[in-house]
Amino acid sequence: MDTTFALEMEGITKTFPGVKALDEVTLRVKPGTVHALMGENGAGKSTLMKCLFGIYQEDRGIIKLKGKEHRFKDSHDALNQGVSMIHQELSNVPERSVAENLYLGREPLNKIGLIDHKKMNDETRSLLENLEINVKPEVRIGSLSISMQQTCEIAKAVSYNASVVVMDEPTSSLTDNEVQHLFKIINRLREQNVAVIYISHKMEEIFTIADEVSVMRDGQMIGTYDVTEMTNEKLISLMVGRDATLRFPEFKSKVGEVLLKVENLSSPNPRSFQDVSFEVHRGEILGIGGLVGAQRTELMEAIFGVRAIREGKIYVDGDEILNMTPRKAIEHGIGMITEDRRGSGIFPLMDISNNTSIASLKEYLNKLHLLKHKEMKEESVRYNKALRTKTPTMETLIQNLSGGNQQKVIISRWLMTLPDVLIMDEPTRGIDVGAKYEIYQIMGQLVEQGKAIIMVSSEMPELIGMSHRVMVLCSGKCTGVLDKSECTQENIMRLATKFM
Ligand SMILES: Nc1ncnc2c1ncn2[C@@H]1O[C@H](COP(=O)(O)OP(=O)(O)OP(=O)(O)O)[C@@H](O)[C@H]1O
Ligand SMILES: [Mg+2]
Missing domain, CATH: 3.40.50.300 (P-loop containing nucleotide triphosphate hydrolases)
Structure with missing residues (x-):
């Protein structure tokens, strides 16, 4: 040998x-x-x-x-x-x-x-x-x-x-x-x-x-x-470096009225999502399951106004929003953590502090429309600490962080905007086990505060462990919505492969 x-x-x-x-x-x-x-x-x-x-x-x-x-x-x-x-x-x-x-x-x-x-x-x-x-x-x-x-x-x-x-x-x-x-x-x-x-x-x-x-x-x-x-x-x-297991945190949220409602949403592209309807309530985590190619990301991008729709309606808090754009989405309290965080989310030559606060600038203007730098920075620090972003200083350029730590900064950014509805596309992809738990905990806190979360995930344990309900897509169509009690790996897979 x-x-x-x-x-x-x-x-x-x-x-x-x-x-x-x-x-x-x-x-x-x-x-x-x-x-x-x-x-x-x-x-x-x-x-x-x-x-x-x-x-x-x-x-x-x-x-x-x-x-x-x-x-x-x-x-x-x-x-x-x-x-x-x-x-x-x-x-x-x-x-x-x-x-x-x-x-x-x-x-x-x-x-x-x-x-x-x-x-x-x-x-x-x-x-x-x-x-x-x-x-x-x-x-x-x-x-x-x-x-x-x-x-x-x-x-x-x-x-x-x-x-x-x-x-x-x-x-x-x-x-x-x-x-x-x-x-x-x-x-x-x-x-x-x-x-x-x-x-x-x-x-x-x-x-x-x-x-x-x-x-x-x-x-x-x-x-x-x-x-x-x-x-x-x-x-x-x-x-x-300590005893730990991957668990899901306990959270007690009260599921309330509908915050976001989507009716018969169809993409102009016939191979993308068609005729999808669902609603998300206050205090609820709605999981979105499906295989790659199920058009989950495309659907989320349409709701956030990045992608055009051919037909369908989007309501936030009961009001219909016409011609959605990302700016309108943010104004109406919708935030989105994208799947491709490194590609679409990072300002490489800006430091961590600024990369975190960039989506919340408006919240930190004083009466004279000047930025409250100190408070803004303190909040950036707080979120990055919670997610344990590993960096020498908050002034380090984001491009010098490890891949997973860059993602933590982007997640901090969207958490800091305090959205009412947070869309999270594969929120823990590339994130280590310790920080996964921190992210789950923050998700729990958000819904306890009456916010709503839509979580696209390909990780079954996460989908099952965190969601109140799971909607499954297959080839752009909704193949079913499972209540917590029906959320098993088999049920999700059955719906995810319905047209295959
Ligand atoms: N070009 C660079 N300049 C400065 N610091 C760097 C650079 N590249 C990596 N680092 C630092 O070196 C350390 C190790 O980073 P590395 O990318 O090797 O981590 P990793 O184990 O691959 O993490 P991940 O799972 O997040 O990808 C980190 O603290 C990171 O910030
Ligand atoms: Mg790496």
Whole structure:
């Protein structure tokens, strides 16, 4: 048996201004295994992988591939040496085709030195077919759904035939079927003796796919364990450094009158949502279930006025709102935390404090229409503290935070606007277990104060654990509304797949 490690990282240290992101971290990964890397938001997982991939230069430490020491100048160099990576953030060029994205920087050339588009498209087609990914090489990648774009990134990482493949939260916008598909691809890589490093906040995934798990906390490596000797509780307490389990908080809200009502809402696009009606009451959390492609996000965007509607009515507090726009929505007390928080929610060059307060400026004007900076900042601090946003200071630029911590800032932003109706699209995606509970707690407090929440979620436990009722969509149509007592995984799945 080959006992050489596919990858060894020893004593890796990396400091950013004000943060020791990695402190003497050691990680050893065997070939032909799936090695999970876990830890809370900001623990240092992505930074460690970016050091491996040549994006960051470590201050100290050694990296070895198959026992041989390497130091990668940049990611191009890393790819050449057999390390490839799927990034936490989508990194494609939206205007280019799928094939152009897959071959970016290594386009096949023809005899006279021009890009050989036919060859590129043919090779992409056979790669995609081989991986059973159903998309044409010629389509513009930006026109695909986020989940299909992510699937293309997976194909890209695999296409390098690397000996170490890093996947940084690859499933964050995939649902069940696509995750199963990814796992098939991962299993194939494992059989080909590839070492796969797998970062995810989803516990079930770790137990399904990983052989070993390494846990990081506050820039340090806590240890490496066999998944077979690991339990959910043990893993969580290693990550958060105290005893903890994922639970749902108790909250006692009084469900009152209707706050938001939607009647026969239809999209101009016949393949999107059609004829959807529902209402949400004060003090209520309405869950929205369904699979990717069920048009849940599209429906929410229409209610928030980002998307046009062909037909239908939206009432807030009994008044019909015509021609909804986001501005009108906010004026009428509707807030929306989007699914793609990093893409649509962040002002990268502004600090955390300003990123948090930007949607509430109006609430902080004094009589002279001057901003009450101090109070505004205190509130920003309060929300970020509640969600435990990990940052050196409130003046740190948001782009320097870890992925999960950026999301916490965006969530703080919308909580701070104190909306009467808060739409939350996948509120805990990419959020670590500790902070998930904090978010659930804040949701509970909001409905106890008589607010209403609409929560789109692909996580069954969350949907079932938090909602008073769950409305399920399938192919743009409402297939049923379940009361708390009927909210089981089976019932939701049955409705979510009704037209399939
Ligand atoms: N370019 C940067 N400049 C300054 N600080 C940074 C930079 N990149 C990362 N950090 C800091 O390093 C620490 C580790 O961040 P990292 O992105 O590695 O966390 P993570 O474990 O991947 O978290 P998540 O689960 O949220 O993605 C954080 O405190 C983060 O703010
Ligand atoms: Mg990360």
